[in-house]
Amino acid sequence: MKIYVAKDFSTAPTGRFYGDGPYSGERFREELLIPALDSGDKLEIKIDDTSGYGSSFLEEAFGGLVRKGYNKRDLLDRIMITYKDEDFAFYKELIQSYINEA
Amino acid sequence: MLVRFVNQGKREVYLRHQKKLAFKSAVQRKEKRARKAARYRNPAKLVYEPRIDRKVRYFPCPKALNLSRNYDETIKFLMNFRRWGDGARRSNFYVDLRPLQEISPAGALLLVAEFYRWVKIHRKRIKAFDAVDWDPSVRKLLHDMGFFSLLSIPNRSELDADISNAQGNMVFMPFYVSSSADGSQFEKLRDLIEEKVGRIKSRLVLFQGVSEAMTNVVHHAYPERVRFNCWWMSASINFDSSTITVMILDHGVGIPRTLPRKAKLELVRNFLKVATLDGFSDDARMIEAAIALGRSSTGQVNRGHGLYRDIQKYVRDSSGNSRLRIHSNRGSYIYSKSSDGSSRSDLNNFAASLEGTFVEWKFKIPVESLEQK
Numbered sequence: 127m128k129i130y131v132a133k134d135f136s137t138a139p140t141g142r143f144y145g146d147g148p149y150s151g152e153r154f155r156e157e158l159l160i161p162a163l164d165s166g167d168k169l170e171i172k173i174d175d176t177s178g179y180g181s182s183f184l185e186e187a188f189g190g191l192v193r194k195g196y197n198k199r200d201l202l203d204r205i206m207i208t209y210k211d212e213d214f215a216f217y218k219e220l221i222q223s224y225i226n227e228a
Numbered sequence: 229m230l231v232r233f234v235n236q237g238k239r240e241v242y243l244r245h246q247k248k249l250a251f252k253s254a255v256q257r258k259e260k261r262a263r264k265a266a267r268y269r270n271p272a273k274l275v276y277e278p279r280i281d282r283k284v285r286y287f288p289c290p291k292a293l294n295l296s297r298n299y300d301e302t303i304k305f306l307m308n309f310r311r312w313g314d315g316a317r318r319s320n321f322y323v324d325l326r327p328l329q330e331i332s333p334a335g336a337l338l339l340v341a342e343f344y345r346w347v348k349i350h351r352k353r354i355k356a357f358d359a360v361d362w363d364p365s366v367r368k369l370l371h372d373m374g375f376f377s378l379l380s381i382p383n384r385s386e387l388d389a390d391i392s393n394a395q396g397n398m399v400f401m402p403f404y405v406s407s408s409a410d411g412s413q414f415e416k417l418r419d420l421i422e423e424k425v426g427r428i429k430s431r432l433v434l435f436q437g438v439s440e441a442m443t444n445v446v447h448h449a450y451p452e453r454v455r456f457n458c459w460w461m462s463a464s465i466n467f468d469s470s471t472i473t474v475m476i477l478d479h480g481v482g483i484p485r486t487l488p489r490k491a492k493l494e495l496v497r498n499f500l501k502v503a504t505l506d507g508f509s510d511d512a513r514m515i516e517a518a519i520a521l522g523r524s525s526t527g528q529v530n531r532g533h534g535l536y537r538d539i540q541k542y543v544r545d546s547s548g549n550s551r552l553r554i555h556s557n558r559g560s561y562i563y564s565k566s567s568d569g570s571s572r573s574d575l576n577n578f579a580a581s582l583e584g585t586f587v588e589w590k591f592k593i594p595v596e597s598l599e600q601k
Contacts (some may be wrong), residue, residue, distance in 0.1 A: 130449070132525070135413075136412075137412075137415065138411030138412040138414070138415050138435075138437075138439070139411065140409045140410060140411030140439040140442060140443065141408070141409035141410075141439075141442070141443050141446065142409075142443060142447070144410060145446075146409040146443055146446045146447070147408040147409035147410045147411070147442070147446070148408070148410060149410075149411065152410070176434035177411060177414070177415050177431070177435040177437030178411075178431070178433065178434075178439065179417070179432075179436060179438040179456075180411075180435075180436055180438045180443055180534070180538055181436070181440060181533065181537045181538050182438035182439075182440060182443045182533055182534060183439070183443075202389055213430075214432070218391075
C-alpha cells in the first residue's frame with residue numbers, strides 16, 4: 127500500500143483532532159493510516175510536496191496508532207517514510223520518535 | 229513613675245501616628261481601586277458629534293499603534309473599545325483614527341481584530357465618515373490589510389484612487405480569520421508573501437509553527453462556552469529593513485491562565501496577583517515556562533510541547549537575524565537570534581493586558597530573493 131499525503135489527503139495537514147480542522151491528524155489516522163495498515167503488510171507514506179507538518183498532527187496520527195493498540199516495533203517495521211525533497215528528512219525522524227515515545 | 233508616664237505618652241503618640249498612616253494608606257489604596265474601576269466602567273467620554281447631531285462615545289486613537297514603542301496607549305485604546313463593544317448597551321460611538329500617524333503590523337492586526345469582533349457581534353459595518361482625513365500612509369497600510377472590508381465608506385472610489393497612488397516601502401498582507409486549525413489559510417498568505425519576495429527560507433518550519441499556533445488557539449485559547457473563538461493572521465514585508473513578519477492573534481484567555489501552576493513560587497505569585505490587584509504580574513514568566521517546560525493545560529505527557537517544538541523552532545533553527553515575539557495577557561516573551569548565532573530571551577510585564585495572545589515571527593528576506601526582484 128502507498129499513501130501520498132499531498133495528493134491523497136492535503137497539502138496543509140494541520141490540527142490534532144477531528145474538531146480542530148478539516149485535515150487533522152486523527153482524520154489522517156482513522157481514514158487513511160488504519161485502513162491501509164489493516165489491509166496490507168508494508169505501507170509506504172510519501173510525505174513531501176506538502177507545506178509542512180505540525181507536531182500535533184504527526185503525534186496524533188502516528189503516536190495515536192500506538193495508543194490504539196498497534197505494536198511500536200511492528201509499526202516501525204511496516205511503515206516506510208519516503209521523500210525526494212531533503213527538507214522533509216527531519217519529519218521522518220519526528221514520526222519515528224512519536225511512535226517510540228507514545 | 230514619671231518616666232513610665234512619659235514613655236506611655238510617647239507610645240500613645242506613636243500608635244496614633246501609626247494608625248493615622250495605616251488609615252491614610254488604606255484610603256489611598258481604596259481611591260486607587262476606585263479610579264481603576266471608574267476607568268473600567270467608563271472607558272470613553274461622551275462628545276457631541278455634529279454629523280449625526282447627538283452625543284457619542286469617543287475613542288481617540290493614539291498617535292502610534294505599536295506594541296514595541298507604545299504598548300500602554302495602544303492596548304488601553306483597543307481594550308476600551310473592546311469593553312464598550314462587547315457590552316450590552318448600544319449607543320453611537322466614534323473611533324477617531326485621525327490622530328494615528330504610525331502603525332506597525334502588530335498594531336494593524338490588533339485593530340483589525342477589534343473591528344472584526346465588533347462587526348461580527350453587532351452584525352453591521354462601521355461607517356467611516358472621516359477616512360479621507362486619515363494619514364495617507366496609515367490608510368494605505370490598513371487598506372492593504374483588508375481593514376476596509378469591515379467598514380462602510382462613503383465616496384469609496386475617490387479613496388481607492390488615493391490609495392492606489394500611495395507609495396511606501398512597507399507592505400501589509402490581507403488578514404485571514406478562522407475558528408479552526410486550517411493550514412490552507414496560511415498557504416494562501418505564504419503564497420502572497422512569496423509572490424513579492426520569492427521562496428521563504430525554511431518555509432516548512434514556518435508552516436509548522438503557524439499550524440501549531442492555530443491548533444493551540446483551537447485547543448486552549450477559548451473556554452468552551454464562548455461566543456467568539458477566532459484567530460486572525462496576517463503578515464508584512466518591510467523593504468527598508470528587508471524583513472518579513474508573520475503574525476497570529478487570538479482573543480482567548482491567554483497562555484498564563486491555561487497553564488497548570490506547578491511550583492510553589494508560582495502559586496504564591498498568583499495569589500499575590502489576585503490579593504493585591506496592584507498590577508503585579510508573572511505572565512511573562514508563565515509564557516517562558518510554557519515554552520521551556522512544555523506544560524499543557526491538558527496535563528497529558530504527549531501534549532503541550534508545540535510552543536518549543538514548533539513555534540520557537542523557526543527562530544531557533546535559523547542562521548540569525550530573526551525573532552519570535554509572544555504577547556499574552558500582561559506578559560511578553562521575546563526570543564531573538566542574532567547574526568553571530570547567539571540567542572537571548574527577554575521577558576517583560578505590562579500594567580495593561582492584551583486579553584489574548586499574539587505570536588509574531590520576524591525574519592530577514594534572503595538577499596538573493598531581493599536581488600532577483
